[in-house]
Amino acid sequence: MKLERITIENFRQYCGKQRVDFAKDEQKRVTVIHGINGAGKTSFFLSINWCLYGTSVENIKIIDNVGELMSKEAVSRAAIGETVRTSVDLSFLHNGERYQIKRMLQGVKLIDGTVKVEENDSFSMMRTRADGQAERINNPIGTMNSILPANVREYFLFDGEKIDNFAKPEAAKQVKQAIYLVLKLEILERSRRHLEAVAVEYRKELKNKSGQQLRDLLEEEEKARTEIQKSKDRIYAVHQEIDSAEQKIADIDKRLREMENTNILQQQRDRIERELKQRRTELEEIVNTVQGLATSGYFVVAEGAIKKAILLLEEKRARGEIPSDFRQQFIKDLINKMVCVCGRPFDDGSEEHRTLLAKVSHGLPDALQDEVLNTCAVLQAFEQRTEKHRADVDSAMRRRAELVDIIRALDAELDDLSRQLKGSPLEEISKLERNRENFKADVREYNFEVVILHTRIDELNKKIVELKKEVDRARREEKREVLLSTKLDLAQRAADAIGEMYQSFADEMREKIQDKTKEIFKKLVWKESHFQDVKLGPDFNLEVIDRYGYSARPELSAGERQVLSLSFIMAMSRISDEEAPLVMDTPFGRLSSHHRNAIAEHLPMLASQLILFVTDEELRDEARQNMESRIGAEYRLEFSSKTSCTEIVEVK
Amino acid sequence: MDIPVSRDTVTIDESVHKIYKDLTDGTDPVTVPFKTMKDVFLWAAILGYKRGERRPISGKKITIFRWAQFSSQTDIPVVKAVSLADGDDINVLLSQDEMLNVLEEFANSGIHELRSSLLDEQGQPLFNLVKII
């Protein structure tokens, strides 16, 4: 990130619009802004922060008192009811693209001289595309987070007052946080942690599933199919048995027909069996007829409704609401032509006219009329049909009863015959007949078995249909399971991978910072012979070690502590990947001149762009000289007690 | 005839679907008297009308057949008769929707009586049905 230009409007003591163009060359990369204490350095610094981040970002407070932002002078100059506007416009370069941010706050001046400030400021962020077109950015916080996150900013937009924070003994936590944030360790750590959490959830979800289900269902389906096949095979076998038994019966019959003693009886039997077969077929037919008549016979039961409906329709007809003679349309035409039904013209208001009018107004729409007339006719025919239907049903049922009796009689005859044959004194005959009887019984049993088997097959088929539905459902579940376990695997592996990277990264980073801090610290501090080492341990305590090997921190002067802190900051700035300007507000304020000079010499190389707010005291003589060749822009803040405003003046 | 038509599906309550299936699913005319859902429906509707009770469908609706299956000689006149007898308003003849509503609600109440008369009583279902006639 390299700052290009800032335009401040009515911000604190900056009245009207004021502008600063920052130095951003490779060689001349330092912008110096002078001002005595109170001239407005801090406000300027604040304006950059406010522009980038607003008064607070997430829970990070950037500025404390919003009301104080508006220029008092601008407010007093405004008329009552007039809108006062405070804004900061900042343009910067990042990764080769130009960004422009503007933050604005508005308020209306009230009668009592105060201003009613709007609760929220308006913020817009734009990027200039390669083709020169400006494009609005819809996700400013996310974008700023990828350029310079709010919680990292204090290591770059550096408040000189806080200069010795990192060197304090209790600063370990802050040091760690600084390193994590600036060096993206935090991102790695969060990534790993969140992926791990996600994996834990996947694992929990996965535990609740069971893949066993699908296998069981498929097994069941197979069992059902096997049973169906077995039943079918059995049916086939039984039919064979039936055939064989019937063949035996036929043989016996033939024998009996041939034998002298029995041929008459057998012939009788043949005859009876033929008739029996016929009658049974008839019975079947009559039952079907009864079925047809019964199921369609509901209208007979609807007698009551039909009668009532007919009455209703007749009533409508009788009341003259349905002209049974002629149509409504006809009547209307008549009225229009004022000609009576019989062809005579009539007058308005005449008797005929009134009658006809009554018929029209009481009449019904044609469509309904048709309905009524047709329905009435059809329903009236029902009475006859009902009678006939009842008669048909009765006669069919009677015929059925007859047939049942006939069949029963025939069966009785057969039994009788059989008994006669069985009781024959001739062993052979009685035996044949007994066998015949047995075979007949067998056939009956086989037929019964066949019926049971068919029913079983139907049931199994239905079951298979149900099972199929469940199998599909289980298959879909399984697919989801496979996806879930893959997710678990990947998430866990990713978390572990990051863990690996992180481990190797964290230690090395810490060491690097340590070494760089030491390098810079040495450059800046003259007492180097007293100090042996700078250490940044795994506990993130920043230590200076004297030549006896002990911690020298207690002996550091205030200035040295500040320089240590500064060294740390600069080390991070060098090592981190962030390209960000180092903006320092009175960094030299509390340092000795020696330190100042050393810092002035080395500072420019430690950042790609440097913006310094200084008092005249801070940057003088040697310090100034050391930095001279790097200074690309210089401004002076001039405060006028008359207007209470600060003016930014360029120093050429 | 310009009777405005909005729907031609005949529906029943999901909860009685099984009864309809029991009465039509099978090959033996004596134990499974009905061949079509339409016949069951009309029978149920008439019985419901005789009880004088209409029961609106409260659950999920299942379509079991379409208006087109009604015979114009017998079924439709009876449908009209029941609709007329129920409401005393001849305008109902113009609304197929309305007539379907009436019939469906009568059927929804009569189906239970149909089932118990045929299946719960002694004797074969077919002949129990004949008895009602």
Place this chain on the structure above:
Amino acid sequence: MQKERLMNLFETFDPAVKNIILGVLDIEQEHISMERPRVKEHIDEIVTAAAKKEVEKLEAEERP
């Protein structure tokens, strides 16, 4: 040098894992200024997309 080593380590990971890592790092960077960022859904999306691809790959391999 450190970066190189890190990159080399990174390259040893499965492409699916690499994609997930890159995606997640991106999301985390976007949310870095938040103390309790709501990234779980995003991460689930990233993992699910990668997992779906893996499953498809496996299915394609199983088909004769």
